[in-house]
Amino acid sequence: KSTTVTQNNLTMQNIEQYIASKPEVESVFANIGGPKTGFGGTGFGLENESELTIQLKDENQREKISTEKYMLNLRKELEQKYSGIKYTSSLVGIIGIATAPIEITLTGENYETIFPVALRLKNIIDKIPGAIDSKISVEEKGNPELRINMDNEKMAKFGLNTAIVGGTIQNSLSGNDDSKYRENGTDYKIRIMLDAFDRKNPDDLKEIGFINNKGQQIQLSQFADVQRSAGPTLLERRDRRTSITVTAYNLGRSDGTIANDLKTEIQKDDVLKSTSMLWGGMIKTQNESFGSLGMAMLIALIIIYFVMILLFDDFLYPFVILFSIPVALIGALLAMNLTLSNLSIFSILGMLMLLGLVSKNAILLVDFTNQLKKNGMYYKDALVEAGRLRLRPILMTTIAMAVGMIPVAMAKGADAEWKNGLAWVLIGGLISSMILSVYLIPIMYYYIDRAKEKIFKKNNIEVGIIQSEKV
Numbered sequence: 001k002s003t004t005v006t007q008n009n010l011t012m013q014n015i016e017q018y019i020a021s022k023p024e025v026e027s028v029f030a031n032i033g034g035p036k037t038g039f040g041g042t043g044f045g046l047e048n049e050s051e052l053t054i055q056l057k058d059e060n061q062r063e064k065i066s067t068e069k070y071m072l073n074l075r076k077e078l079e080q081k082y083s084g085i086k087y088t089s090s091l092v093g094i095i096g097i098a099t100a101p102i103e104i105t106l107t108g109e110n111y112e113t114i115f116p117v118a119l120r121l122k123n124i125i126d127k128i129p130g131a132i133d134s135k136i137s138v139e140e141k142g143n144p145e146l147r148i149n150m151d152n153e154k155m156a157k158f159g160l161n162t163a164i165v166g167g168t169i170q171n172s173l174s175g176n177d178d179s180k181y182r183e184n185g186t187d188y189k190i191r192i193m194l195d196a197f198d199r200k201n202p203d204d205l206k207e208i209g210f211i212n213n214k215g216q217q218i219q220l221s222q223f224a225d226v227q228r229s230a231g232p233t234l235l236e237r238r239d240r241r242t243s244i245t246v247t248a249y250n251l252g253r254s255d256g257t258i259a260n261d262l263k264t265e266i267q268k269d270d271v272l273k274s275t276s277m278l279w280g281g282m283i284k285t286q287n288e289s290f291g292s293l294g295m296a297m298l299i300a301l302i303i304i305y306f307v308m309i310l311l312f313d314d315f316l317y318p319f320v321i322l323f324s325i326p327v328a329l330i331g332a333l334l335a336m337n338l339t340l341s342n343l344s345i346f347s348i349l350g351m352l353m354l355l356g357l358v359s360k361n362a363i364l365l366v367d368f369t370n371q372l373k374k375n376g377m378y379y380k381d382a383l384v385e386a387g388r389l390r391l392r393p394i395l396m397t398t399i400a401m402a403v404g405m406i407p408v409a410m411a412k413g414a415d416a417e418w419k420n421g422l423a424w425v426l427i428g429g430l431i432s433s434m435i436l437s438v439y440l441i442p443i444m445y446y447y448i449d450r451a452k453e454k455i456f457k458k459n460n461i462e463v464g465i466i467q468s469e470k471v
């Protein structure tokens with residue numbers, strides 16, 4: 001905490017040069033004591049903190065190692081070579097440096113009650129595989145400061161008040177730039193403050209002089225006590241209650257997997273289970289996004305069904321077509337499992353696209369079967385004939401779409417990971433729908449027409465589905 005910007009800069013220059021000398025590194029940008037852009041930063045800079053943004057060369061120009069693995073190895077090297085520094089690392093995504101994916105806010109009456117709970121939660125997070133750089137928003141020791149405790153009675157006897165004392169201290173330490181010097185139409189601010197030598201020692205603060213209304217010189221030590229203390233690093237409130245936020249990043253495991261493990265551990269701890277907690281960060285965003293996309297999928301299913309009712313002028317056969325969607329989702333989830341892809345927003349978008357893509361196989365079968373029945377063919381024979389004649393277009397269209405997605409699924413360029421999952425979902429869903437729909441759709445169609453045949457026979461009604469040799 002006592003590190004100055006100058007000392008911080010000298011240390012970071014050595015680290016920056018060491019990182020820049022790595023053959024895999026393209027560029028390094030250093031931010032010394034400035035406003036932080038990521039790593040769960042509060043948006044303002046501290047003199048003892050720095051941030052390095054490292055850009056690696058393209059994969060074909062460096063060793064075949066993932067960015068995530070390289071970041072972890074580099075961090076271990078820095079911890080061994082430059083000790084005494086606390087390191088925090090995060091990957092830069094397509095939208096910049098994202099906030100911490102694991103974020104839990106604890107609320108209570110005061111810091112004394114919830115800070116031990118926050119420490120307890122942090123210790124649990126540290127034990128979960130894949131969770132790194134856990135951090136509590138409020139530090140226990142706080143920022144070092146000098147606290148001035150004034151005796152109001154003595155201050156009044158000397159003819160001083162809080163405004164005079166506070167203004168004089170601020171002008172002495174921070175300076176006053178109300179005065180300006182003008183030359184050739186340009187104004188230059190004049191900052192008046194104590195010399196650096198008189199501001200170097202904290203004990204010099206006691207000797208700051210004040211002039212009262214009688215013209216007497218009064219020192220701060222005559223009516224105030226100056227003590228060293230630690231102030232809070234952050235005053236955090238939520239819903240008008242004191243709060244503390246615990247954050248963590250992930251490495252090697254998905255956000256959702258770590259969050260599920262953490263929820264399981266929280267349920268085992270009676271203290272954490274009884275504490276008011278609110279999830280935030282990427283987990284909150286994912287839950288909200290997944291809920292919205294799930295509702296979108298439900299609405300899409302309903303719209304598809306009603307559109308097909310208008311096309312077929314029937315309520316049952318569109319229902320048969322909808323059976324092609326579950327078998328597509330089976331293939332999509334299996335493809336994600338085989339390729340070790342995580343369920344993300346883009347993967348769910350791929351499933352949403354599947355709703356329209358896989359329905360065309362069933363539509364081809366059902367529509368052609370209906371046409372054959374109108375021409376007088378019995379429904380069993382119509383199903384066999386439709387399956388034989390429509391197999392080729394089903395195979396051609398599905399294989400063409402699946403092969404077309406292979407380059408996207410196998411892409412290895414920058415930011416290609418988010419597109420890989422979407423492509424594998426489409427490939428798996430299309431293939432499973434192609435294989436299973438040609439069996440499932442005719443079977444469902446057969447059972448529906450057989451049920452209609454029995455109902456109409458029972459009521460002695462002759463219908464279009466009983467044709468050919470049955471008449």
